[in-house]
Amino acid sequence: xxxxxxxxxxxxxxxxxxxxxxxxxxxxxxLDRIDETNPDLxxxxxxxxxxxxxxxxxxxxxxxxxxxxxxxxxIPLGVKDLEDAEGLVTSKGSLPFRENLASRDSTxxxxxxxxxxxxxxxxxxxxxxxxxxxxxxxxxxxxxxxxLERTPGGSxxxxxxxxxxxxxxxxxxxxxxxxxxxxxSFTGAFGLKPSFGRIPHGPSRYWDYxxxxxxxxxxxxxxxxxxxxxxxxxxxxLDAQSLPDPGIRYLEAxxxxxxxxxxxxxxPDLGYAVVQSDVAEAxxxxxxxxxxxxxxxxxFAGGPPELGREWGLMGSFELASQLHPLFDEHAESFGRTFxxxxxxxxxxxxxxxxxxxxxxxxxxxxxxxxxxxxxxxxMPTVPYDPPPAKGPFPSETEGRPQGVAGVxxxxxxxxxxWHPAATVRVGxxxxxxxIGMQIVGPRHRxxxxxxxxxxxxxxxxxxxxxxxxx
Numbered sequence: 349x350x351x352x353x354x355x356x357x358x359x360x361x362x363x364x365x366x367x368x369x370x371x372x373x374x375x376x377x378x379l380d381r382i383d384e385t386n387p388d389l390x391x392x393x394x395x396x397x398x399x400x401x402x403x404x405x406x407x408x409x410x411x412x413x414x415x416x417x418x419x420x421x422x423i424p425l426g427v428k429d430l431e432d433a434e435g436l437v438t439s440k441g442s443l444p445f446r447e448n449l450a451s452r453d454s455t456x457x458x459x460x461x462x463x464x465x466x467x468x469x470x471x472x473x474x475x476x477x478x479x480x481x482x483x484x485x486x487x488x489x490x491x492x493x494x495x496l497e498r499t500p501g502g503s504x505x506x507x508x509x510x511x512x513x514x515x516x517x518x519x520x521x522x523x524x525x526x527x528x529x530x531x532x533s534f535t536g537a538f539g540l541k542p543s544f545g546r547i548p549h550g551p552s553r554y555w556d557y558x559x560x561x562x563x564x565x566x567x568x569x570x571x572x573x574x575x576x577x578x579x580x581x582x583x584x585x586l587d588a589q590s591l592p593d594p595g596i597r598y599l600e601a602x603x604x605x606x607x608x609x610x611x612x613x614x615x616p617d618l619g620y621a622v623v624q625s626d627v628a629e630a631x632x633x634x635x636x637x638x639x640x641x642x643x644x645x646x647x648f649a650g651g652p653p654e655l656g657r658e659w660g661l662m663g664s665f666e667l668a669s670q671l672h673p674l675f676d677e678h679a680e681s682f683g684r685t686f687x688x689x690x691x692x693x694x695x696x697x698x699x700x701x702x703x704x705x706x707x708x709x710x711x712x713x714x715x716x717x718x719x720x721x722x723x724x725x726x727m728p729t730v731p732y733d734p735p736p737a738k739g740p741f742p743s744e745t746e747g748r749p750q751g752v753a754g755v756x757x758x759x760x761x762x763x764x765x766w767h768p769a770a771t772v773r774v775g776x777x778x779x780x781x782x783i784g785m786q787i788v789g790p791r792h793r794x795x796x797x798x799x800x801x802x803x804x805x806x807x808x809x810x811x812x813x814x815x816x817x818x
Contacts, residue, residue, distance in 0.1 A: 349384070349816050350377035353514040356811075357423065357572035360517055364412055364422050371408035371422030371466075375401050378424045378468060381515045388496055388818065391509035392516075393429055393487045394436050395469035404466045411464070419579055421464030425457075426516040428507050429470040430477050431563075433457050436467070441475040441484030443681040444674055455548045455584045456520060456563050463579040465518055472506030475686045476667060477522070477561075480530045480755045481739045482506055485683055491737045492535060493815045494781055498734040501531030507566055508535040512814055518576070524561035525659060526730075526759025529771040532566055533729040533784025536773045536810065538801065540564045540573050541759075543792045544766035545591040547577075548584035554670050558662045559589070560763035569811050570772075570802040574598035577794070591792070601795045606803035610643040613722035618651030621757035622748045624732040630783045631728045634774035637807045638726070638800075646722070652714040652761050656753025658704040659760050660689070661696060668693035708764055715765045719790045724800055727758050729771040729784030758786055768794045770801050773810040782810075 408422030482505025493513035504521035508531035532539025
Protein backbone atom coordinates (compact mmCIF):
# COMPACT_ATOMS: atom_id res chain seq x y z
CA UNK A 349 0.00 0.00 0.00
CA UNK A 350 1.22 3.50 -0.81
CA UNK A 351 2.02 5.12 2.54
CA UNK A 352 0.21 8.36 1.67
CA UNK A 353 -3.11 6.50 1.87
CA UNK A 354 -2.47 5.91 5.56
CA UNK A 355 -2.61 9.65 6.25
CA UNK A 356 -5.54 11.70 7.48
CA UNK A 357 -7.43 14.05 5.20
CA UNK A 358 -5.81 17.08 6.83
CA UNK A 359 -2.35 15.53 6.38
CA UNK A 360 -3.07 14.75 2.73
CA UNK A 361 -4.12 18.35 2.18
CA UNK A 362 -0.95 19.64 3.77
CA UNK A 363 1.23 17.30 1.70
CA UNK A 364 -0.43 18.32 -1.56
CA UNK A 365 0.07 22.00 -0.81
CA UNK A 366 3.69 21.45 0.19
CA UNK A 367 4.17 19.54 -3.14
CA UNK A 368 5.48 16.46 -1.25
CA UNK A 369 3.33 14.47 -3.68
CA UNK A 370 1.05 15.42 -6.51
CA UNK A 371 -2.68 14.97 -6.98
CA UNK A 372 -1.85 12.67 -9.89
CA UNK A 373 0.27 10.48 -7.62
CA UNK A 374 -2.50 10.42 -5.02
CA UNK A 375 -5.10 9.50 -7.63
CA UNK A 376 -2.95 6.66 -8.98
CA UNK A 377 -2.41 5.38 -5.43
CA UNK A 378 -6.18 5.30 -4.93
CA LEU A 379 -6.80 3.49 -8.22
CA ASP A 380 -4.09 0.94 -7.42
CA ARG A 381 -5.55 0.41 -3.95
CA ILE A 382 -9.05 -0.11 -5.37
CA ASP A 383 -7.65 -2.78 -7.72
CA GLU A 384 -5.81 -4.39 -4.81
CA THR A 385 -8.62 -4.42 -2.25
CA ASN A 386 -11.95 -4.52 -4.05
CA PRO A 387 -11.89 -8.28 -4.68
CA ASP A 388 -11.92 -8.66 -0.89
CA LEU A 389 -13.90 -5.66 0.35
CA UNK A 390 -16.33 -5.27 -2.57
CA UNK A 391 -16.92 -1.68 -1.50
CA UNK A 392 -16.44 0.31 -4.75
CA UNK A 393 -19.36 -0.42 -7.08
CA UNK A 394 -18.80 2.13 -9.87
CA UNK A 395 -15.67 3.86 -11.11
CA UNK A 396 -15.08 6.80 -13.41
CA UNK A 397 -12.73 6.45 -16.36
CA UNK A 398 -9.12 6.54 -15.10
CA UNK A 399 -8.04 8.89 -17.91
CA UNK A 400 -10.69 11.40 -16.84
CA UNK A 401 -9.60 11.04 -13.21
CA UNK A 402 -5.97 11.72 -14.08
CA UNK A 403 -7.02 14.73 -16.15
CA UNK A 404 -8.92 16.13 -13.15
CA UNK A 405 -5.88 15.46 -10.95
CA UNK A 406 -3.62 17.38 -13.36
CA UNK A 407 -6.00 20.35 -13.16
CA UNK A 408 -5.80 20.14 -9.38
CA UNK A 409 -1.99 20.11 -9.50
CA UNK A 410 -2.04 23.20 -11.71
CA UNK A 411 -4.29 25.04 -9.26
CA UNK A 412 -2.04 24.08 -6.37
CA UNK A 413 1.06 25.23 -8.27
CA UNK A 414 -0.56 28.59 -9.08
CA UNK A 415 -1.59 29.17 -5.45
CA UNK A 416 -5.27 28.80 -6.31
CA UNK A 417 -5.95 25.61 -4.36
CA UNK A 418 -9.40 25.13 -2.85
CA UNK A 419 -9.91 23.48 0.58
CA UNK A 420 -10.10 19.90 -0.78
CA UNK A 421 -8.08 20.40 -3.96
CA UNK A 422 -7.15 17.09 -5.58
CA ILE A 423 -8.66 14.85 -2.87
CA PRO A 424 -10.30 11.68 -4.29
CA LEU A 425 -13.94 11.27 -3.23
CA GLY A 426 -16.15 8.19 -3.01
CA VAL A 427 -19.90 8.86 -3.11
CA LYS A 428 -22.34 6.57 -1.31
CA ASP A 429 -24.60 4.81 -3.79
CA LEU A 430 -27.75 6.37 -2.34
CA GLU A 431 -26.58 9.83 -3.39
CA ASP A 432 -26.30 11.33 -6.87
CA ALA A 433 -23.04 12.12 -8.61
CA GLU A 434 -23.46 13.36 -12.17
CA GLY A 435 -22.56 10.79 -14.81
CA LEU A 436 -22.63 7.81 -12.44
CA VAL A 437 -25.43 5.37 -11.72
CA THR A 438 -27.24 5.79 -8.42
CA SER A 439 -28.47 2.21 -8.10
CA LYS A 440 -29.50 2.49 -4.44
CA GLY A 441 -28.49 -1.16 -4.29
CA SER A 442 -31.78 -2.07 -5.99
CA LEU A 443 -32.22 -4.02 -9.23
CA PRO A 444 -34.99 -1.78 -10.63
CA PHE A 445 -32.53 1.15 -10.35
CA ARG A 446 -29.42 -0.51 -11.77
CA GLU A 447 -29.45 1.87 -14.80
CA ASN A 448 -30.48 5.00 -12.87
CA LEU A 449 -27.89 7.39 -14.32
CA ALA A 450 -27.63 10.65 -12.37
CA SER A 451 -27.93 13.80 -14.48
CA ARG A 452 -26.71 16.09 -11.68
CA ASP A 453 -24.95 16.07 -8.34
CA SER A 454 -26.62 16.14 -4.99
CA THR A 455 -26.13 19.47 -3.22
CA UNK A 456 -23.54 17.89 -0.96
CA UNK A 457 -21.52 16.36 -3.82
CA UNK A 458 -21.69 19.63 -5.75
CA UNK A 459 -20.27 21.48 -2.75
CA UNK A 460 -17.48 18.94 -2.30
CA UNK A 461 -16.60 19.23 -6.00
CA UNK A 462 -16.63 23.02 -5.68
CA UNK A 463 -14.15 22.63 -2.80
CA UNK A 464 -11.79 20.73 -5.15
CA UNK A 465 -12.61 17.09 -4.44
CA UNK A 466 -12.54 14.68 -7.39
CA UNK A 467 -15.33 12.12 -7.58
CA UNK A 468 -13.73 8.71 -8.16
CA UNK A 469 -16.78 6.46 -8.02
CA UNK A 470 -19.59 5.07 -5.90
CA UNK A 471 -19.43 3.09 -2.65
CA UNK A 472 -21.79 0.24 -1.84
CA UNK A 473 -24.94 0.45 0.27
CA UNK A 474 -27.75 -1.96 1.19
CA UNK A 475 -30.94 -1.65 -0.82
CA UNK A 476 -32.26 1.89 -0.20
CA UNK A 477 -30.15 1.97 2.97
CA UNK A 478 -32.65 -0.33 4.60
CA UNK A 479 -30.34 -2.22 6.96
CA UNK A 480 -27.07 -1.97 8.89
CA UNK A 481 -25.51 -4.82 6.90
CA UNK A 482 -24.20 -3.80 3.46
CA UNK A 483 -25.24 -6.31 0.81
CA UNK A 484 -27.61 -6.15 -2.13
CA UNK A 485 -28.72 -8.12 -5.19
CA UNK A 486 -26.71 -6.01 -7.66
CA UNK A 487 -23.29 -5.82 -6.07
CA UNK A 488 -23.24 -8.57 -3.46
CA UNK A 489 -21.70 -8.49 0.00
CA UNK A 490 -19.37 -5.77 1.30
CA UNK A 491 -16.83 -6.80 3.95
CA UNK A 492 -14.90 -5.11 6.72
CA UNK A 493 -11.14 -4.58 6.39
CA UNK A 494 -10.84 -5.47 10.09
CA UNK A 495 -12.22 -8.96 9.44
CA LEU A 496 -13.54 -10.10 6.06
CA GLU A 497 -16.05 -12.36 7.76
CA ARG A 498 -17.74 -9.31 9.35
CA THR A 499 -19.85 -6.49 7.98
CA PRO A 500 -18.57 -2.90 7.98
CA GLY A 501 -22.13 -1.94 8.95
CA GLY A 502 -24.64 0.05 7.00
CA SER A 503 -26.04 1.76 5.36
CA UNK A 504 -22.79 3.68 4.74
CA UNK A 505 -20.91 0.39 4.79
CA UNK A 506 -19.04 0.78 1.51
CA UNK A 507 -17.87 4.25 2.51
CA UNK A 508 -16.72 2.97 5.90
CA UNK A 509 -14.88 0.02 4.35
CA UNK A 510 -12.89 2.11 1.85
CA UNK A 511 -12.07 4.69 4.50
CA UNK A 512 -10.92 2.17 7.12
CA UNK A 513 -9.13 0.09 4.48
CA UNK A 514 -7.06 3.09 3.30
CA UNK A 515 -8.64 2.98 -0.15
CA UNK A 516 -10.34 6.36 -0.67
CA UNK A 517 -9.54 9.20 1.75
CA UNK A 518 -12.83 11.12 1.46
CA UNK A 519 -16.33 9.62 1.31
CA UNK A 520 -19.93 10.69 1.66
CA UNK A 521 -22.32 9.08 4.12
CA UNK A 522 -25.85 9.50 5.40
CA UNK A 523 -27.67 8.54 8.58
CA UNK A 524 -31.39 7.89 8.96
CA UNK A 525 -31.22 5.62 12.01
CA UNK A 526 -27.50 5.18 12.64
CA UNK A 527 -26.15 4.72 9.11
CA UNK A 528 -23.08 6.91 9.71
CA UNK A 529 -22.46 6.10 13.36
CA UNK A 530 -22.95 2.32 13.14
CA UNK A 531 -20.43 1.72 10.32
CA UNK A 532 -18.07 4.27 11.87
CA SER A 533 -18.21 2.34 15.14
CA PHE A 534 -17.80 -1.02 13.39
CA THR A 535 -14.71 0.17 11.46
CA GLY A 536 -13.09 2.42 14.05
CA ALA A 537 -13.78 5.67 12.20
CA PHE A 538 -15.15 8.98 13.40
CA GLY A 539 -18.71 9.66 12.32
CA LEU A 540 -20.98 12.63 12.90
CA LYS A 541 -24.70 12.79 12.34
CA PRO A 542 -25.10 16.56 12.45
CA SER A 543 -28.10 18.52 13.63
CA PHE A 544 -30.96 17.88 11.25
CA GLY A 545 -30.70 20.28 8.30
CA ARG A 546 -27.05 21.16 8.81
CA ILE A 547 -26.15 19.65 5.41
CA PRO A 548 -28.90 20.14 2.83
CA HIS A 549 -30.76 17.28 1.17
CA GLY A 550 -31.71 17.29 -2.47
CA PRO A 551 -32.44 17.95 -5.12
CA SER A 552 -35.23 15.43 -4.73
CA ARG A 553 -38.42 14.48 -6.51
CA TYR A 554 -40.26 14.04 -3.20
CA TRP A 555 -40.90 16.16 -0.14
CA ASP A 556 -39.79 14.44 3.09
CA TYR A 557 -42.40 14.46 5.85
CA UNK A 558 -41.25 12.01 8.51
CA UNK A 559 -37.62 12.46 7.62
CA UNK A 560 -34.90 11.44 10.06
CA UNK A 561 -31.93 11.20 7.67
CA UNK A 562 -28.92 13.50 7.59
CA UNK A 563 -25.78 13.68 5.52
CA UNK A 564 -22.65 13.84 7.63
CA UNK A 565 -18.90 13.30 7.66
CA UNK A 566 -17.39 9.83 8.02
CA UNK A 567 -13.66 10.33 8.49
CA UNK A 568 -10.53 9.14 10.24
CA UNK A 569 -10.31 12.03 12.69
CA UNK A 570 -12.41 14.78 14.18
CA UNK A 571 -10.34 17.44 12.40
CA UNK A 572 -11.05 15.72 9.09
CA UNK A 573 -14.79 15.79 9.84
CA UNK A 574 -14.67 19.47 10.73
CA UNK A 575 -12.87 20.25 7.48
CA UNK A 576 -15.54 18.40 5.49
CA UNK A 577 -18.43 19.97 7.40
CA UNK A 578 -17.04 23.44 6.67
CA UNK A 579 -17.42 22.75 2.94
CA UNK A 580 -20.97 21.39 2.94
CA UNK A 581 -22.91 23.09 5.76
CA UNK A 582 -25.33 25.92 5.03
CA UNK A 583 -28.82 26.46 3.66
CA UNK A 584 -29.95 25.49 0.18
CA UNK A 585 -33.10 26.76 -1.57
CA LEU A 586 -33.69 23.15 -2.68
CA ASP A 587 -34.13 22.03 0.94
CA ALA A 588 -36.65 24.05 2.91
CA GLN A 589 -35.55 22.33 6.12
CA SER A 590 -31.85 23.15 5.74
CA LEU A 591 -30.21 25.32 8.39
CA PRO A 592 -28.49 28.63 7.66
CA ASP A 593 -24.72 28.95 7.75
CA PRO A 594 -23.67 28.38 11.38
CA GLY A 595 -21.46 31.46 11.40
CA ILE A 596 -18.41 29.53 12.61
CA ARG A 597 -15.70 27.45 10.98
CA TYR A 598 -15.75 24.00 12.53
CA LEU A 599 -12.07 23.30 11.80
CA GLU A 600 -11.08 26.44 13.68
CA ALA A 601 -13.41 25.46 16.52
CA UNK A 602 -11.86 22.02 17.06
CA UNK A 603 -8.35 23.49 16.87
CA UNK A 604 -9.18 26.09 19.50
CA UNK A 605 -9.48 25.71 23.23
CA UNK A 606 -11.39 22.56 24.17
CA UNK A 607 -14.69 22.88 26.04
CA UNK A 608 -14.24 23.03 29.80
CA UNK A 609 -16.34 22.28 32.87
CA UNK A 610 -19.00 20.29 31.03
CA UNK A 611 -21.79 18.40 32.76
CA UNK A 612 -21.88 15.01 31.06
CA UNK A 613 -24.62 12.46 31.52
CA UNK A 614 -23.57 8.84 30.98
CA UNK A 615 -25.90 5.92 30.31
CA PRO A 616 -24.72 2.34 29.74
CA ASP A 617 -27.99 1.24 28.16
CA LEU A 618 -30.60 4.07 27.88
CA GLY A 619 -32.75 1.85 30.08
CA TYR A 620 -33.46 -0.78 27.41
CA ALA A 621 -30.42 -1.69 25.26
CA VAL A 622 -28.77 -5.10 25.65
CA VAL A 623 -25.01 -4.49 25.52
CA GLN A 624 -22.12 -6.92 25.04
CA SER A 625 -20.06 -6.97 28.26
CA ASP A 626 -16.69 -5.96 26.76
CA VAL A 627 -18.35 -3.14 24.82
CA ALA A 628 -19.93 -1.89 28.04
CA GLU A 629 -16.61 -2.10 29.89
CA ALA A 630 -14.67 -0.26 27.18
CA UNK A 631 -17.19 2.59 27.05
CA UNK A 632 -17.46 2.92 30.82
CA UNK A 633 -13.66 3.04 31.10
CA UNK A 634 -13.45 5.66 28.35
CA UNK A 635 -16.03 7.90 29.99
CA UNK A 636 -13.47 8.42 32.77
CA UNK A 637 -11.27 10.25 30.26
CA UNK A 638 -13.77 13.10 30.42
CA UNK A 639 -13.36 13.26 34.20
CA UNK A 640 -9.59 13.46 33.75
CA UNK A 641 -10.19 16.33 31.33
CA UNK A 642 -11.97 18.23 34.11
CA UNK A 643 -15.59 17.51 33.27
CA UNK A 644 -18.28 16.34 35.67
CA UNK A 645 -19.68 12.93 34.69
CA UNK A 646 -22.88 11.56 36.19
CA UNK A 647 -24.43 8.21 35.43
CA PHE A 648 -28.16 8.41 34.88
CA ALA A 649 -30.84 5.73 34.92
CA GLY A 650 -33.64 5.19 32.46
CA GLY A 651 -33.94 6.84 29.09
CA PRO A 652 -36.30 7.81 26.30
CA PRO A 653 -39.11 5.60 25.02
CA GLU A 654 -37.88 2.81 22.76
CA LEU A 655 -39.00 3.77 19.28
CA GLY A 656 -37.38 1.15 17.07
CA ARG A 657 -40.62 -0.38 15.83
CA GLU A 658 -42.28 2.99 15.19
CA TRP A 659 -39.17 4.34 13.45
CA GLY A 660 -39.16 1.32 11.14
CA LEU A 661 -42.85 1.67 10.30
CA MET A 662 -42.50 5.36 9.53
CA GLY A 663 -39.53 4.73 7.23
CA SER A 664 -41.33 1.92 5.41
CA PHE A 665 -44.44 4.05 4.97
CA GLU A 666 -42.58 6.98 3.45
CA LEU A 667 -40.42 4.84 1.15
CA ALA A 668 -43.38 2.71 0.03
CA SER A 669 -45.24 5.89 -0.86
CA GLN A 670 -42.47 6.61 -3.39
CA LEU A 671 -41.85 3.08 -4.70
CA HIS A 672 -45.37 1.63 -4.88
CA PRO A 673 -45.78 2.40 -8.63
CA LEU A 674 -43.01 -0.16 -9.25
CA PHE A 675 -44.52 -2.93 -7.17
CA ASP A 676 -46.62 -4.61 -9.87
CA GLU A 677 -43.85 -4.83 -12.45
CA HIS A 678 -40.79 -5.16 -10.21
CA ALA A 679 -41.97 -6.88 -7.02
CA GLU A 680 -39.76 -9.91 -7.73
CA SER A 681 -36.72 -7.70 -8.35
CA PHE A 682 -36.57 -6.21 -4.89
CA GLY A 683 -34.74 -8.07 -2.13
CA ARG A 684 -37.13 -10.33 -0.23
CA THR A 685 -36.41 -8.89 3.22
CA PHE A 686 -36.47 -5.33 1.90
CA UNK A 687 -39.77 -5.86 0.11
CA UNK A 688 -41.33 -7.54 3.16
CA UNK A 689 -40.35 -4.49 5.20
CA UNK A 690 -41.86 -2.17 2.62
CA UNK A 691 -45.16 -4.03 2.77
CA UNK A 692 -45.48 -3.29 6.48
CA UNK A 693 -46.26 0.26 5.32
CA UNK A 694 -49.85 -0.87 4.88
CA UNK A 695 -50.01 -1.37 8.66
CA UNK A 696 -49.93 2.41 9.05
CA UNK A 697 -53.27 3.93 10.03
CA UNK A 698 -54.38 7.01 11.97
CA UNK A 699 -54.11 5.16 15.28
CA UNK A 700 -50.54 3.99 14.59
CA UNK A 701 -49.55 7.43 13.30
CA UNK A 702 -51.02 9.06 16.40
CA UNK A 703 -49.08 6.69 18.66
CA UNK A 704 -45.87 7.42 16.78
CA UNK A 705 -46.45 11.16 17.16
CA UNK A 706 -47.11 10.75 20.87
CA UNK A 707 -43.96 8.71 21.44
CA UNK A 708 -41.85 11.10 19.41
CA UNK A 709 -43.14 13.98 21.53
CA UNK A 710 -42.20 12.01 24.66
CA UNK A 711 -38.71 11.54 23.22
CA UNK A 712 -38.46 15.28 22.60
CA UNK A 713 -39.50 16.03 26.18
CA UNK A 714 -36.94 13.56 27.51
CA UNK A 715 -34.21 15.20 25.42
CA UNK A 716 -35.23 18.68 26.55
CA UNK A 717 -35.08 17.64 30.21
CA UNK A 718 -31.78 15.82 29.68
CA UNK A 719 -30.09 18.84 28.11
CA UNK A 720 -31.31 21.04 30.96
CA UNK A 721 -29.33 18.80 33.31
CA UNK A 722 -26.37 18.00 31.07
CA UNK A 723 -24.31 19.64 28.34
CA UNK A 724 -23.62 16.31 26.63
CA UNK A 725 -24.81 12.73 26.80
CA UNK A 726 -22.47 9.75 26.28
CA MET A 727 -23.22 6.06 25.80
CA PRO A 728 -22.15 3.13 23.61
CA THR A 729 -22.71 3.64 19.89
CA VAL A 730 -23.55 0.03 19.03
CA PRO A 731 -24.36 -2.68 21.58
CA TYR A 732 -22.27 -5.50 20.10
CA ASP A 733 -19.57 -6.59 17.65
CA PRO A 734 -20.24 -6.37 13.90
CA PRO A 735 -22.44 -9.25 12.68
CA PRO A 736 -21.31 -11.62 9.91
CA ALA A 737 -20.90 -9.95 6.50
CA LYS A 738 -23.97 -11.75 5.15
CA GLY A 739 -25.90 -11.42 8.40
CA PRO A 740 -27.99 -12.12 10.31
CA PHE A 741 -28.11 -9.75 13.25
CA PRO A 742 -27.91 -11.54 16.60
CA SER A 743 -31.22 -12.26 18.32
CA GLU A 744 -29.48 -12.31 21.68
CA THR A 745 -26.26 -11.11 23.30
CA GLU A 746 -24.54 -13.28 25.90
CA GLY A 747 -27.81 -15.11 26.51
CA ARG A 748 -29.97 -11.97 26.76
CA PRO A 749 -32.59 -11.32 24.05
CA GLN A 750 -32.03 -8.28 21.86
CA GLY A 751 -34.83 -5.71 21.67
CA VAL A 752 -36.56 -4.47 18.53
CA ALA A 753 -34.02 -1.71 17.80
CA GLY A 754 -31.03 -4.04 18.33
CA VAL A 755 -28.02 -2.68 16.46
CA UNK A 756 -29.55 0.82 16.38
CA UNK A 757 -30.77 0.95 19.98
CA UNK A 758 -28.53 3.93 20.79
CA UNK A 759 -28.68 5.72 17.44
CA UNK A 760 -32.36 5.81 16.43
CA UNK A 761 -33.47 8.18 19.24
CA UNK A 762 -31.28 11.01 18.01
CA UNK A 763 -32.40 10.67 14.40
CA UNK A 764 -35.97 11.09 15.60
CA UNK A 765 -35.03 14.00 17.88
CA TRP A 766 -32.68 15.74 15.36
CA HIS A 767 -29.81 16.16 17.86
CA PRO A 768 -26.16 16.04 16.70
CA ALA A 769 -24.47 12.76 17.64
CA ALA A 770 -20.96 11.48 16.97
CA THR A 771 -19.04 8.28 17.54
CA VAL A 772 -15.38 7.97 18.58
CA ARG A 773 -13.32 4.80 18.80
CA VAL A 774 -12.64 3.69 22.38
CA GLY A 775 -10.78 0.42 21.88
CA UNK A 776 -11.09 -3.09 20.54
CA UNK A 777 -13.37 -5.87 21.68
CA UNK A 778 -12.25 -9.37 22.68
CA UNK A 779 -12.69 -10.26 19.00
CA UNK A 780 -10.22 -7.53 18.00
CA UNK A 781 -12.93 -5.33 16.47
CA UNK A 782 -13.47 -1.60 17.04
CA ILE A 783 -15.83 -0.28 19.72
CA GLY A 784 -17.47 3.15 19.51
CA MET A 785 -18.73 5.61 22.10
CA GLN A 786 -21.53 8.02 21.15
CA ILE A 787 -21.43 11.70 22.15
CA VAL A 788 -24.74 13.57 21.81
CA GLY A 789 -25.23 17.32 22.10
CA PRO A 790 -28.04 19.87 22.14
CA ARG A 791 -29.61 20.74 18.81
CA HIS A 792 -27.44 22.97 16.62
CA ARG A 793 -24.39 22.52 18.91
CA UNK A 794 -22.43 20.48 16.40
CA UNK A 795 -19.42 22.56 17.45
CA UNK A 796 -19.72 21.36 21.05
CA UNK A 797 -19.98 17.69 20.01
CA UNK A 798 -16.96 18.08 17.71
CA UNK A 799 -14.99 19.92 20.39
CA UNK A 800 -15.64 17.24 23.01
CA UNK A 801 -14.83 14.49 20.50
CA UNK A 802 -11.58 16.22 19.54
CA UNK A 803 -10.56 16.55 23.19
CA UNK A 804 -11.28 12.86 23.76
CA UNK A 805 -9.37 11.92 20.60
CA UNK A 806 -6.31 13.83 21.78
CA UNK A 807 -6.50 12.12 25.18
CA UNK A 808 -7.12 8.65 23.70
CA UNK A 809 -5.63 8.63 20.18
CA UNK A 810 -6.83 5.35 18.67
CA UNK A 811 -7.15 6.79 15.16
CA UNK A 812 -3.61 6.10 13.84
CA UNK A 813 -4.28 2.34 13.93
CA UNK A 814 -5.95 0.94 10.80
CA UNK A 815 -5.98 -2.44 9.04
CA UNK A 816 -3.66 -2.21 6.03
CA UNK A 817 -3.81 -5.91 5.12
CA UNK A 818 -6.11 -8.77 5.99
